[in-house]
Amino acid sequence: MIKEFSRAIFLDRDGTILKEVTGESPAAEAYGYLTKIEQVELIEGSASAIALAKKLGFKVIVITNQSAIARGYLTEGDLILIHQRMNELLLCENPCAVIDDIYYCPFYAGGVVAKYSKADNCRKPAAGMVMKAKEKHNIELSASYMIGDYITDMQCGANAGLNNILVLTGHGKQTYSKCLDEKLNVEFIANNLFDAVKYIQANTGK
Numbered sequence: 077m078i079k080e081f082s083r084a085i086f087l088d089r090d091g092t093i094l095k096e097v098t099g100e101s102p103a104a105e106a107y108g109y110l111t112k113i114e115q116v117e118l119i120e121g122s123a124s125a126i127a128l129a130k131k132l133g134f135k136v137i138v139i140t141n142q143s144a145i146a147r148g149y150l151t152e153g154d155l156i157l158i159h160q161r162m163n164e165l166l167l168c169e170n171p172c173a174v175i176d177d178i179y180y181c182p183f184y185a186g187g188v189v190a191k192y193s194k195a196d197n198c199r200k201p202a203a204g205m206v207m208k209a210k211e212k213h214n215i216e217l218s219a220s221y222m223i224g225d226y227i228t229d230m231q232c233g234a235n236a237g238l239n240n241i242l243v244l245t246g247h248g249k250q251t252y253s254k255c256l257d258e259k260l261n262v263e264f265i266a267n268n269l270f271d272a273v274k275y276i277q278a279n280t281g282k
Contacts, residue, residue: 081216084176085129085276086206086238088224089140091246092269093122094162109144111154113161119245121270123169128273130172132280134220135213138178139205141228146187155180177213179205201231206238223272227254230262239263241272 090096090110095117097110110116129136138159144150150158159178166173181200187193198204210217222233225246233240240262242248242255248265255262266272 080214081219082135082213083133084135084137084209084213084215084220085273086209086220086222086233086236087126087136087138087269088226088229089138089162091119091225091248092223092229092243093119093126093138093166095119096246109147109149110158111144111150113157116158116161116165118162118165118169119268121268123166123173125269125273126166126175127170127172128270128277130174132273132277134276135176135215136174137176137209137213139200139209139232140178140180141200142180142182143184143187143199145182146184146189146192148188152182155182177209179209181205200226200228201235203232203236206232206236210236221272221276223266223269225251227251227258227260230255230260234260241266241275243268243272245269 087093097108097115126136142155145152181198182192183194183196183199185195217237220238221241222229222238223241225243225248230240230242241264242251242262243266245268264275266275
């Protein structure tokens with residue numbers, strides 16, 4: 077029996093689903109890193125966007141670089157709790173906002189925790205996390221999307237053969253100019269995640 081291919085929407089986490097963390101001071105060691113569950117805050121429209129993606133028949137998969145683990149700012153256990161909180165907030169806002177899977181890369185060559193201080197092809201812009209999801213969920217990459225706010229998201233999407241959508245939340249505005257400089261293909265520039273999924277809806281005829 078031939079297994080049917082799935083379509084997926086791959087989502088960056090911070091700046092796409094969740095608000096970026098600025099911290100109390102730029103001088104603070106973990107400035108800009110989400111390390112505590114009380115820092116988890118949805119960007120407006122994220123739950124509605126994920127619910128709509130599910131309604132359209134897409135799998136929703138989060139892929140996120142988490143070098144904070146290699147840097148010693150949090151543990152994998154802490155990260156699991158953060159993701160549980162994210163899922164709780166999404167489902168509280170919309171019971172249909174179900175994330176099918178989450179992949180994270182804890183590795184960073186300049187880290188201080190020996191176990192994680194190395195280069196790895198799971199780290200965006202490499203496509204390792206996408207490829208793991210492809211195998212597990214039987215995803216047709218050419219019919220799938222990468223949505224994110226950072227240049228590494230768009231580079232990852234291009235490396236994996238996904239259709240790129242850049243959101244202007246998070247670092248999106250700065251990333252747009254970088255994409256132009258690098259001549260990196262972006263199919264659509266969206267105001268936010270919900271705007272991105274509405275674009276997908278309009279272009280899938282579903």
